[in-house]
Amino acid sequence: MTVRLVLVALLTGATPLAAQWPPEKFTNLEVLPDSIPRDTLVQVMAGFTRALGVRCTYCHVGEEGQPLATYDFASDEKHPKEMARRMLRMVAAINGEYLGDHRHGDDPPVRVTCATCHRGLTAPRPLQDQLLLAWRAGGIDSALAAYAALRTRYYGSAAYDFGEVALVDAANGVDRAGTIADAVILLRRNTEVHPESAFAWRSLAEGQAKAGDQAGAVASYERVVQLRPGDQRAAARLKELREGGRSP
Numbered sequence: 001m002t003v004r005l006v007l008v009a010l011l012t013g014a015t016p017l018a019a020q021w022p023p024e025k026f027t028n029l030e031v032l033p034d035s036i037p038r039d040t041l042v043q044v045m046a047g048f049t050r051a052l053g054v055r056c057t058y059c060h061v062g063e064e065g066q067p068l069a070t071y072d073f074a075s076d077e078k079h080p081k082e083m084a085r086r087m088l089r090m091v092a093a094i095n096g097e098y099l100g101d102h103r104h105g106d107d108p109p110v111r112v113t114c115a116t117c118h119r120g121l122t123a124p125r126p127l128q129d130q131l132l133l134a135w136r137a138g139g140i141d142s143a144l145a146a147y148a149a150l151r152t153r154y155y156g157s158a159a160y161d162f163g164e165v166a167l168v169d170a171a172n173g174v175d176r177a178g179t180i181a182d183a184v185i186l187l188r189r190n191t192e193v194h195p196e197s198a199f200a201w202r203s204l205a206e207g208q209a210k211a212g213d214q215a216g217a218v219a220s221y222e223r224v225v226q227l228r229p230g231d232q233r234a235a236a237r238l239k240e241l242r243e244g245g246r247s248p
């Protein structure tokens, strides 16, 4: 380093060899327009990180914690960056070709963004599929552990819907795979998380009936009738179960 460069570094506090952030111009844009203003591009990128729940380094070559000026943003080395280009084209097609002539004239319009699908996740799976995945990998304990861990981490964010439906959907998937006993465990967990949900108790009751647990099914349907006193169908089903009727 020459004396003059060292002097510049001392005066400005900057490493003289480091690139500028944001760069003067972008050199490797394939989808975004070359004319995109610098601050707009930075906003688009910040939107990507929020939509996927990642940092710049998920797509770009650079070291976490180092100044952005040291990153190589033009590099195409990381696969997610290429995926993001595909996604940009897809989103443009959805909003343009598919929805372009279906505008109501409202402002802002309803439009598809990265966050519409990704919800803060790199893999935008619904909760029920995430649970099925865990169940296939490690059985019922693994599915219950995944539910607890995801709930702790994501409850209150847009990532997953922890309402009364997900565990029932997961239980249906587990049942289709031939294990009603595991399905009932998931359905019971659902009634613990949603004790006031008639839907949760009805689903558990039907699972118990299918598993041959008549007494359990009756007790669960009694909860349904308690929660929804005017529900004629539930009352009729309870009567049927008490008389030892089979599940439909």
Ligand code: HEC
Pocket (backbone or CB within 6 Å): 022, 023, 025, 026, 027, 028, 029, 030, 031, 032, 033, 042, 045, 046, 048, 049, 052, 054, 055, 056, 057, 058, 059, 060, 068, 073, 074, 080, 081, 082, 084, 085
């Ligand atoms: C989900 C992947 C993804 C994330 C996360 C992401 N980027 Fe990008 N970035 C891209 C893609 C894709 C392009 C190229 C767009 C194109 O080809 O039109 C790009 C291009 C850039 C460029 C232009 C590079 C050039 O010279 O061509 C800069 C600068 C940039 N990103 C900065 C950032 C910053 C800063 C962050 C973090 C706040 C970030 N990016 C996060 C995917 C991402």
Ligand code: HEC
Pocket (backbone or CB within 6 Å): 048, 052, 080, 081, 083, 084, 087, 088, 091, 112, 113, 114, 115, 116, 117, 118, 122, 123, 124
């Ligand atoms: C219509 C729904 C949808 C939209 C909108 C969408 N994505 Fe995706 N994205 C997906 C799906 C599905 C996958 C595949 C995930 C998998 O296989 O793990 C995916 C995968 C990706 C991946 C690869 C993740 C990995 O590392 O496995 C990146 C990066 C990505 N999307 C970025 C974006 C960006 C950036 C946008 C907005 C420009 C966007 N996506 C918009 C559905 C969507």
